[in-house]
Every structure is written in C-alpha cells, then in structure tokens.
Amino acid sequence: xxxxxxxxxxxxxxxxxxxxxxxxxxxxxxxxxxxxxxxxxxxxxxxxxxxxxxxxxxxxxxxxxxxxxxxxxxxxxxxxxxxxxxxxxxxxxxxxxxxxxxxxxxxxxxxxxxxxxxxxxxxxxxxxxxxxxxxxxxxxxxxxxxxxxxxxxxxxxxxxxxxxxxxxxxxxxxxxxxxxxxxxxxxxxxxxxxxxxxxxxxxxxxxxxxxxxxxxxxxxxxxxxxxxxxxxxxxxxxxxxxxxxxxxxxxxxxxxxxxxxxxxxxxxxxxxxxxxxxxxxxxxxxxxxxxxxxxxxxxxxxxxxxxxxxxxxxxxxxxxxxxxxxxxxxxxxxxxxxxxxxxxxxxxxxxxxxxxxxxxxxxxxxxxxx
Amino acid sequence: xxxxxxxxxxxxxxxxxxxxxxxxxxxxxxxxxxxxxxxxxxxxxxxxxxxxxxxxxxxxxxxxxxxxxxxxxxxxxxxxxxxxxxxxxxxxxxxxxxxxxxxxxxxxxxxxxxxxxxxxxxxxxxxxxxxxxxxxxxxxxxxxxxxxxxxxxxxxxxxxxxxxxxxxxxxxxxxxxxxxxxxxxxxxxxxxxxxxxxxxxxxxxxxxxxxxxxxxxxxxxxxxxxxxxxxxxxxxxxxxxxxxxxxxxxxxxxxxxxxxxxxxxxxxxxxxxxxxxxxxxxxxxxxxxxxxxxxxxxxxxxxxxxxxxxxxxxxxxxxxxxxxxxxxxxxxxxxxxxxxxxxxxxxxxxxxxxxxxxxxxxxxxxxxxx
Numbered sequence: 001x002x003x004x005x006x007x008x009x010x011x012x013x014x015x016x017x018x019x020x021x022x023x024x025x026x027x028x029x030x031x032x033x034x035x036x037x038x039x040x041x042x043x044x045x046x047x048x049x050x051x052x053x054x055x056x057x058x059x060x061x062x063x064x065x066x067x068x069x070x071x072x073x074x075x076x077x078x079x080x081x082x083x084x085x086x087x088x089x090x091x092x093x094x095x096x097x098x099x100x101x102x103x104x105x106x107x108x109x110x111x112x113x114x115x116x117x118x119x120x121x122x123x124x125x126x127x128x129x130x131x132x133x134x135x136x137x138x139x140x141x142x143x144x145x146x147x148x149x150x151x152x153x154x155x156x157x158x159x160x161x162x163x164x165x166x167x168x169x170x171x172x173x174x175x176x177x178x179x180x181x182x183x184x185x186x187x188x189x190x191x192x193x194x195x196x197x198x199x200x201x202x203x204x205x206x207x208x209x210x211x212x213x214x215x216x217x218x219x220x221x222x223x224x225x226x227x228x229x230x231x232x233x234x235x236x237x238x239x240x241x242x243x244x245x246x247x248x249x250x251x252x253x254x255x256x257x258x259x260x261x262x263x264x265x266x267x268x269x270x271x272x273x274x275x276x277x278x279x280x281x282x283x284x285x286x287x288x289x290x291x292x293x294x295x296x297x298x299x300x301x302x303x304x305x306x307x308x309x310x311x312x313x314x315x316x317x318x319x320x321x322x323x324x325x326x327x328x329x330x331x332x333x334x335x336x337x338x339x340x341x342x343x344x345x346x347x348x349x350x351x352x353x354x355x356x357x358x359x360x361x362x363x364x365x366x367x368x369x370x
Numbered sequence: 371x372x373x374x375x376x377x378x379x380x381x382x383x384x385x386x387x388x389x390x391x392x393x394x395x396x397x398x399x400x401x402x403x404x405x406x407x408x409x410x411x412x413x414x415x416x417x418x419x420x421x422x423x424x425x426x427x428x429x430x431x432x433x434x435x436x437x438x439x440x441x442x443x444x445x446x447x448x449x450x451x452x453x454x455x456x457x458x459x460x461x462x463x464x465x466x467x468x469x470x471x472x473x474x475x476x477x478x479x480x481x482x483x484x485x486x487x488x489x490x491x492x493x494x495x496x497x498x499x500x501x502x503x504x505x506x507x508x509x510x511x512x513x514x515x516x517x518x519x520x521x522x523x524x525x526x527x528x529x530x531x532x533x534x535x536x537x538x539x540x541x542x543x544x545x546x547x548x549x550x551x552x553x554x555x556x557x558x559x560x561x562x563x564x565x566x567x568x569x570x571x572x573x574x575x576x577x578x579x580x581x582x583x584x585x586x587x588x589x590x591x592x593x594x595x596x597x598x599x600x601x602x603x604x605x606x607x608x609x610x611x612x613x614x615x616x617x618x619x620x621x622x623x624x625x626x627x628x629x630x631x632x633x634x635x636x637x638x639x640x641x642x643x644x645x646x647x648x649x650x651x652x653x654x655x656x657x658x659x660x661x662x663x664x665x666x667x668x669x670x671x672x673x674x675x676x677x678x679x680x681x682x683x684x685x686x687x688x689x690x691x692x693x694x695x696x697x698x699x700x701x702x703x704x705x706x707x708x709x710x711x712x713x714x715x716x717x718x719x720x721x722x723x724x725x726x727x728x729x730x731x732x733x734x735x736x737x738x739x740x
Contacts, residue, residue: 001733001734002733002736003733003736007736014733168636168637169636187568187570188558188559188568189558189567189568189570189571195637196637197559197636197637197701198557198558198559198568198569198570198589198590198701199568199569199570200557200559200568200569200570200589200590200591200596200599201559201590201636201700201701201702201704201705202636204593204595204596204705205636205704205705219568219570220568220570220571221570223574225574225602225603225604226570226574226602226603228599228602228730229570229598229599229600229602229603230599231729231730231733232595232596232598232599232602232726232727232729232730233595233596233599233726234595234726234729266538266539266567266571266572266575267538267565267566267567294664330571331567331568331571332571334571334575335571335574335575353734354734356602356603356604357602357730357731357734359601359602359604360598360601360602360727360730361727361731363371363372363373363384363601364371364723364724364727366372366373366377
C-alpha cells in the first residue's frame with residue numbers, strides 16, 4: 001500500500017494510526033505504518049518528552065508523529081481556575097446527583113482527575129510542541145482547526161509535515177489556505193470529534209476540494225476492504241484510531257471497558273457533546289443518555305464541558321462503573337470483537353486489501369451478461 | 371462492472387437505479403443498469419400498469435424492476451378515513467398555522483394531494499404486486515421490512531428476484547431468514563429511510579452477515595470512485611437513488627426544486643421524521659426545521675405523519691414555496707451540480723470506476739518507500 005505520501009514519509013504502508021498509547025504508536029510504526037501519539041492527555045511537557053523518547057527507542061528507526069489539540073477558539077491568557085469559575089453551579093449539582101445515583105465513589109485522597117483541561121489550552125499545546133519539535137517527528141497533526149501560522153512554519157523548518165482534521169470540504173479548504181500539508185477527512189462514522197457527512201461522501205469531496213494536497217480517509221476503517229474503499233475514493237492513505245483500542249499493546253487500565261468495546265455493535269455508539277462540548281462519537285452509555293436527555297441541563301460548550309466532567313470521568317473509569325463507562329470510538333467498534341496485536345491488525349489490513357482489490361479487478365474484467 | 375448478480379440478471383453493469391420516474395427507469399435499463407420504478411406514489415393499479423407498459427416499450431428489451439412499500443407493521447383492514455381519524459387535532463392546527471405563516475395557497479378546487487397514504491397500505495401494495503407480476507419484471511424490491519412469505523413465493527414462481535433494504539446486519543439477517551434473494555444495505559448517508567450506520571461500516575457487516583446472499587451498497591454513491599469503493603467493501607453492485615433526481619429524464623414538476631437540488635451541499639440534508647414518521651434523509655428546509663424543533667408538536671408515527679402532511683406537501687410543491695420545498699435525497703446531493711442525461715451519469719460511473727481501480731492498482735503495485 002504505497003502512495004506518493006507514504007513514499008514521502010518513508011513508510012511501508014499508507015496507514016496512519018492515531019493512539020493515546022506510546023506502545024501502540026511504536027508498534028504501528030514498527031509494522032510499517034505511521035504511529036501518531038495523541039498528546040491531549042499530557043499536562044506536563046516532561047511526561048510527553050519521556051514518552052516520545054520511549055517511542056523513539058522502540059520504533060526500530062521508523063518514523064512516527066504527534067497529534068496535538070489546538071482549538072480554533074483559543075483559550076489563552078486565562079488560568080484553569082478562571083475557566084472553572086465559568087461553569088454554572090446547576091451543572092455541577094446535576095453531575096454530582098448523577099454520580100450519586102449510580103453510586104460512583106470519590107477518588108482517593110490526593111488523586112487527581114487523569115484528564116485535565118490544560119491539554120486543550122494553547123499554551124499547553126505550544127509547550128508540547130516545543131518538546132515534539134525537539135524529537136525527530138515526521139508528522140504533526142492538529143485535531144481541531146488549522147494550527148497557527150507560526151506553528152506551521154516551525155514544523156516546516158524542521159521538515160515536519162503538518163496535518164489537520166476536517167469534517168467538510170469547507171474546513172479542508174481553510175486548512176489548505178492556512179498552509180497545511182495533509183488533510184485528514186474525518187467522516188460521521190469516526191470516533192471522537194466528527195461532523196455529519198459520512199466518509200463515502202466526504203472523502204472524494206475533500207480530495208477534489210484540496211487537490212493536489214494529499215488526503216487521508218478517516219472514519220469507519222478497520223479492515224482491508226475499507227482500506228481499498230478509502231483508496232478508491234481518492235485518499236492517499238487511511239487514518240485509523242478506534243481499531244487500536246482493543247490491541248494487546250493498548251492499555252485502557254480497565255478490563256471492563258475492553259470487554260464493553262469487544263461486545264459493542266456498530267449501532268452502540270452515539271455522536272454526543274457529553275465528552276467535550278463538541279459533537280464526538282463515543283460508546284453510548286447511561287452517561288451519554290443522561291447528557292443527551294432533553295429534560296437534563298445538556299452539555300456546556302467546549303472547553304467548559306471537558307473541565308466539568310473530567311473528575312467524574314476519572315471516577316467512572318477508576319471504579320469501572322459499567323453503566324456509565326464509555327470512551328470515544330467509531331462505528332467500526334462493531335468489528336472489534338477480539339484482542340489482537342498491532343501486527344495482526346496490519347496483517348489483516350494488508351491481506352484484506354489485496355483480496356478486495358483482486359475481487360474488484362475480477363469484476364472489472366468480467367465480460368457481459370452470462 | 372460485472373458481478374455474479376449482474377450476470378444472473380442479464381445486465382451489463384451492476385448498477386441498480388431506484389426512481390419514481392418511468393422515463394428514468396427505462397433510461398437506466400437502456401444504459402445497461404437495472405431501472406427500478408418506485409411504486410409508492412401510485413394509488414390506482416391501472417396507472418401503474420400503464421407506466422410499466424411504457425417502461426416495457428422503452429427499455430429496448432433490457433430488464434427492469436419494481437420497488438413497493440410493505441411496512442413491517444401492516445395497515446390492514448382499515449380505511450383511509452379510519453387512519454385519518456387517528457390524527458390529533460392539535461397537529462392539524464399546527465400544520466395549518468405553519469402553512470399560513472409561509473403564505474402557502476390552498477390547492478385549486480377539485481385537486482387532491484398527489485401523495486396518498488394508500489400507497490403505504492398492504493392491500494394497495496398487493497394490488498400493485500398483481501400488476502407488477504403480470505409484467506416481466508426481473509426484480510421486486512421492498513423498501514421497509516421483509517415482504518410477506520406468500521409474496522416472496524409468488525415472485526419466485528415467476529422467476530423474479532426479491533430484494534429488501536436493511537440498515538443493520540440484524541435487519542439483513544431477518545430478510546435472509548424470510549427468504550429474500552438480495553439485501554440492499556442502506557447507509558446513514560442515503561436519501562429516504564435510513565438508519566444510523568454509515569455505508570463504510572454497514573456494507574461489509576451486511577455482506578458478512580448474509581453471505582452468500584448478494585448485497586447491494588446504497589448510500590452516498592454518485593461517482594465511479596464510490597462504485598469502486600462499494601465493490602471493494604464486498605457489494606455485488608450499487609443501488610443509487612438520489613443521483614437520478616437531477617437527470618434530464620427526471621420530471622420533478624418544479625424548476626425551483628431542481629435548482630435547490632443543484633445548489634445544495636452535502637451538509638444540506640437532514641435525517642428527519644417529518645416526511646413519513648420514520649427517519650428519512652431529505653433536503654433540510656424550514657419545513658423539516660419546524661418539525662424537528664423541540665418547541666413544536668413533533669412528527670407522528672408512520673403512517674399517520676405521511677397522511678397528515680400529504681396535502682401540505684402537495685401545496686408546497688405545487689406553488690414552489692421555496693423555504694419549505696424539499697425532497698428525499700442523500701448526502702451525495704452535494705455532487706449533483708448540473709443536469710445530465712442518465713446515459714451521461716452511466717458514462718461517468720464507468721469511466722470513474724476504471725480510473726479509481728487503476729489508481730488503487732498502482733498503489734498496490736508500488737514498491738517500498740522512495
């Protein structure tokens with residue numbers, strides 16, 4: 001699976017794997033794809049530096065990348081405490097009641113929420129960037145909006161390609177005008193932040209809108225058939241996130257969550273603002289149902305919602321409170337039915353791609369009605 | 371584009387075209403696909419017989435099919451008047467107010483709503499079926515649920531293949547158990563009644579669930595790249611509906627609606643219960659916005675909603691009241707930017723398919739990083 005883009009990046013397969021786990025990122029790069037580490041959960045630059053060092057030491061010299069979150073609406077020059085103060089008391093009380101209703105225990109004394117608002121703030125993203133550009137990353141991706149011009153310049157000065165996610169052709173054109181190198185077209189069926197337009201329609205629209213910029217196809221991809229479909233649509237590669245969550249290298253710290261992912265069907269996700277305040281696809285749970293219930297207060301805008309629910313999410317995860325226990329994941333979760341190694345996923349992707357292509361070639365060559 | 375299914379049916383391309391217009395159906399069959407006439411708008415069997423005769427005379431001997439609507443929940447043994455009586459007065463008053471607010475004129479004396487509930491009732495679908503099976507149709511499709519066992523038997527006795535639409539693998543398995551021959555996997559992005567699961571995920575799920583039954587891929591397809599993608603996903607053909615609406619053979623009876631379709635982007639549709647009571651993708655208008663507004667009364671269940679709005683929809687269409695003027699259509703509407711003949715659509719599909727396949731073959735053959 002070699003495209004011009006994969007050749008430029010010096011990788012064997014045009015498969016880009018987004019993951020919050022260093023071990024998964026390294027395994028993706030070792031398997032011939034490009035492992036892209038999600039930086040949003042890092043609050044301290046030295047933790048990120050340590051994990052990038054670890055990846056560097058475990059990719060066998062293969063390239064890797066980093067994904068940061070710089071929202072188009074900047075949260076700048078304010079402290080976390082100032083953002084905290086913007087959250088209505090009514091919302092706090094509602095969350096407290098909901099957790100009490102499900103008997104969710106408090107975190108132990110001295111333990112903080114694992115997820116912090118700070119990962120979403122530009123100054124934090126910039127300190128992550130300083131760390132990242134000290135490492136030989138090959139790709140810098142931004143999950144929300146185009147990165148600022150100076151960030152793109154700094155990346156380019158170091159020979160790092162810059163990618164940005166887009167849910168519409170209009171977003172993609174904006175990225176192109178901002179000077180990014182790769183657009184990740186993220187369809188409705190994808191995990192995490194998504195728009196309304198499904199991959200089958202979105203990918204060729206974005207390809208045509210930003211041509212000759214390369215486009216990666218994201219959303220709904222977990223098998224070689226889907227890789228062949230994505231490349232048919234004009235993509236120069238695929239961007240996969242969900243499928244790695246149930247690999248043996250992933251560390252969800254929750255056997256119950258892994259079980260839920262393995263058991264979930266393609267209809268068991270929901271696009272909800274419960275997680276961050278912007279629509280993001282995730283497992284449907286009683287937590288998302290409560291947030292999406294018109295009789296409740298409803299989610300706050302980003303970044304307030306993420307800050308409001310951070311501790312609650314940590315408590316739900318720590319104590320594995322199953323009715324509320326979710327995670328961002330795409331509709332492809334329905335095909336994630338057993339734990340496999342990252343290498344096994346790659347073997348399936350490449351073999352499935354060849355089989356799909358053989359089948360379509362037979363269809364193309366077959367002559368007239370029998 | 372020859373699959374086992376297209377060979378069985380004796381058609382040149384594995385392209386199935388659903389349309390309410392006899393002239394479009396005939397043109398699809400002439401172009402080498404299988405034209406499938408939607409029967410829901412026919413109330414009188416003799417009208418359907420006349421139009422099937424016309425198609426028969428204009429396909430140049432090529433096969434064609436019919437699509438009927440037999441809802442899983444039967445509306446049997448009741449008259450239209452009895453169903454009418456189930457509609458709450460509050461809903462009627464709300465519709466009346468909404469039409470008045472937009473200055474929608476009444477229909478002229480003696481003119482009836484073009485769309486009638488009767489097309490959705492089983493006794494009508496059965497009389498349509500009697501007409502259809504008197505014609506040499508090759509395919510009988512059912513848009514909602516599996517057709518009754520005796521209908522499947524009658525079709526099979528006449529050598530007619532039976533297809534049914536499915537929005538999930540579970541639905542598809544139900545169809546298989548009922549004895550149907552072809553499953554149409556209809557993704558989220560499709561026009562008309564759709565589920566939540568997008569084509570990229572749904573198609574391979576359905577293919578694997580019902581194998582070895584052939585599956586047609588529906589939802590989001592309007593170009594040869596998308597045909598190649600659909601076949602990559604394991605489909606034995608594609609099922610297109612939206613793309614024909616702006617062909618020169620289509621007769622929407624509304625230049626304003628044609629303009630709206632040509633101008634709409636992929637983000638300008640909505641999956642709403644406004645049309646029939648079940649979620650159906652359509653152009654987003656102030657009509658759908660009003661029905662989807664939580665402050666309004668909201669849509670009634672099928673079949674009441676269709677009956678409630680039939681006259682309103684006829685009035686909106688007849689007088690081309692643009693803010694309210696919509697139609698069922700999929701997200702592919704964003705690529706329907708000019709009127710073309712059905713043959714031109716086919717030429718694009720086949721040429722685009724070959725180009726996409728060539729590109730993917732180059733990707734597969736290309737060796738290692740440069």
